[in-house]
Amino acid sequence: MHTGAYSDFKNNLLDQASELRARIRSGDHTAPTSGQANSLLQGNVVILPSEWAGDFLLYCQNNPVACPLIGMSQPGDPALPDLGHDLDIRTDVPEYQVFRNGERAEKVTDLKSLWQDDLVTFVLGCSFSFEDALIRAGLSVRNVDEGRNVSMFRSNIATRPAGRFSGNMVVSMRPFNGADAIRAIQITTRLPKAHGAPVHIGDPALIGIQDVNQPDFGDPVTIRPGELPLFWACGVTPQLALENARLPFAITHVPGKMLLTERLNEELAVL
Amino acid sequence: MHTGAYSDFKNNLLDQASELRARIRSGDHTAPTSGQANSLLQGNVVILPSEWAGDFLLYCQNNPVACPLIGMSQPGDPALPDLGHDLDIRTDVPEYQVFRNGERAEKVTDLKSLWQDDLVTFVLGCSFSFEDALIRAGLSVRNVDEGRNVSMFRSNIATRPAGRFSGNMVVSMRPFNGADAIRAIQITTRLPKAHGAPVHIGDPALIGIQDVNQPDFGDPVTIRPGELPLFWACGVTPQLALENARLPFAITHVPGKMLLTERLNEELAVL
Numbered sequence: 038m039h040t041g042a043y044s045d046f047k048n049n050l051l052d053q054a055s056e057l058r059a060r061i062r063s064g065d066h067t068a069p070t071s072g073q074a075n076s077l078l079q080g081n082v083v084i085l086p087s088e089w090a091g092d093f094l095l096y097c098q099n100n101p102v103a104c105p106l107i108g109m110s111q112p113g114d115p116a117l118p119d120l121g122h123d124l125d126i127r128t129d130v131p132e133y134q135v136f137r138n139g140e141r142a143e144k145v146t147d148l149k150s151l152w153q154d155d156l157v158t159f160v161l162g163c164s165f166s167f168e169d170a171l172i173r174a175g176l177s178v179r180n181v182d183e184g185r186n187v188s189m190f191r192s193n194i195a196t197r198p199a200g201r202f203s204g205n206m207v208v209s210m211r212p213f214n215g216a217d218a219i220r221a222i223q224i225t226t227r228l229p230k231a232h233g234a235p236v237h238i239g240d241p242a243l244i245g246i247q248d249v250n251q252p253d254f255g256d257p258v259t260i261r262p263g264e265l266p267l268f269w270a271c272g273v274t275p276q277l278a279l280e281n282a283r284l285p286f287a288i289t290h291v292p293g294k295m296l297l298t299e300r301l302n303e304e305l306a307v308l
Numbered sequence: 309m310h311t312g313a314y315s316d317f318k319n320n321l322l323d324q325a326s327e328l329r330a331r332i333r334s335g336d337h338t339a340p341t342s343g344q345a346n347s348l349l350q351g352n353v354v355i356l357p358s359e360w361a362g363d364f365l366l367y368c369q370n371n372p373v374a375c376p377l378i379g380m381s382q383p384g385d386p387a388l389p390d391l392g393h394d395l396d397i398r399t400d401v402p403e404y405q406v407f408r409n410g411e412r413a414e415k416v417t418d419l420k421s422l423w424q425d426d427l428v429t430f431v432l433g434c435s436f437s438f439e440d441a442l443i444r445a446g447l448s449v450r451n452v453d454e455g456r457n458v459s460m461f462r463s464n465i466a467t468r469p470a471g472r473f474s475g476n477m478v479v480s481m482r483p484f485n486g487a488d489a490i491r492a493i494q495i496t497t498r499l500p501k502a503h504g505a506p507v508h509i510g511d512p513a514l515i516g517i518q519d520v521n522q523p524d525f526g527d528p529v530t531i532r533p534g535e536l537p538l539f540w541a542c543g544v545t546p547q548l549a550l551e552n553a554r555l556p557f558a559i560t561h562v563p564g565k566m567l568l569t570e571r572l573n574e575e576l577a578v579l
Binding site: 142214215216218219222223226233236237238239240243244259265308 | 486487489490493494497505506507508509510511512514515534536541579
């Protein structure tokens with residue numbers, strides 16, 4: 038189906054990202070991936086025993102803005118061929134967070150010693166995927182410009198529960214002036230699989246955020262006079278649901294340290 | 309080209325609006341048209357001698373967000389057949405503002421005694437046209453709910469001059485909470501011929517508006533705690549350009565008292 042021009046275009050992008058992909062796989066790159074591998078879709082990762090996979094799939098279905106499902110593995114299979122031809126979920130995330138009984142336990146840079154044959158991987162779209170679209174439209178993305186991880190917050194916006202999974206939405210924040218905020222809403226609306234449009238703009242307290250300079254995950258970024266904070270649903274939301282569900286064992290990515298796929302952001306765009 | 313179902317749908321809407329259309333024509337309805345004749349495109353009106361028509365056409369071309377041209381007459385011809393099968397610009401606006409040497413002179417409810425055979429009519433899309441789209445999407449439009457004319461302000465956003473025409477943009481303001489503001493931006497983006505997306509959101513002072521409760525045209529509306537003001541480019545902008553141009557003679561609609569066309573808002577939507 039793909040023309041030669043498309044293949045050339047995409048292969049060129051994959052070549053540009055190949056060094057980063059190799060460094061993540063080898064454990065050499067363990068930093069956040071914001072601003073990296075432009076144009077390629079990045080993913081949030083949730084890995085849990087197949088016993089809970091049905092409930093979690095319903096949780097994604099119930100909360101498509103926070104949990105836009107872009108890939109799901111077979112139990113025990115570390116491959117996700119729809120997202121990358123040789124992708125191995127055990128090695129291809131910069132850093133992993135292990136959850137035990139709902140508590141954040143150890144962080145690791147690969148899953149070789151933790152893998153089980155009943156583990157199911159879910160990959161959810163990530164707002165980093167639209168940062169490239171914003172930058173191409175001439176907007177400045179503060180966390181990229183400042184070389185920081187994006188600011189993420191626990192909001193008071195409830196998600197719709199499914200089975201044992203429930204909790205409030207985590208949101209990521211990027212500040213823009215009024216005109217750029219309007220452009221950012223338009224641009225991100227095109228990318229529902231990367232959380233789409235923001236869920237809130239303006240006063241952080243209205244969604245339960247007391248201090249926008251003290252994120253719950255990631256780094257603070259500068260908000261300049263006259264700028265409005267825009268809040269997008271974030272794929273860290275399931276990590277709160279994992280805390281609440283108190284599953285004996287689960288694994289996620291560390292916030293901001295995403296799975297780099299071989300899909301283009303534009304392949305998942307609408308309009 | 310039109311199917312029977314389309315004709316039935318449209319004729320039903322025109323029938324619903326026919327009483328208002330007749331009352332405007334007779335001079336009985338001289339009030340603002342916000343919230344009236346839902347689904348039908350409303351227009352801002354600028355009428356000026358043909359000597360200035362070329363410059364004004366370029367001014368519209370240079371400023372398509374503030375001045376989205378949807379109709380233009382032949383010199384001296386009061387008809388605008390593309391906008392309404394029997395529309396007569398001399399009678400079909402609720403109230404007219406006459407400009408003499410750039411000054412606001414008399415207001416009149418028809419142009420029968422003022423018509424000249426060199427007058428050219430320009431009709432520009434109006435934000436009232438998207439109020440219906442906002443309401444259908446479940447949003448509350450404050451000026452409609454409060455039965456008031458929309459609030460309009462002289463901003464400090466410069467337009468791009470053309471010939472004698474220049475000046476700052478007039479904007480209309482509607483307040484929304486954060487989530488509804490995002491929806492309003494998405495919805496109005498679809499309607500570029502009704503000014504499209506807002507030009508600003510948030511602090512009014514950033515676009516030169518000192519007191520959002522004291523509009524330069526129209527009425528004040530309530531802004532509730534937690535709401536953000538959204539500002540759309542407004543078709544009153546040319547009235548400032550007329551003031552600056554100091555033409556000997558020109559006519560516009562009175563702000564908020566629009567020309568009701570026979571086109572549907574949806575006919576001019578994109579996406």
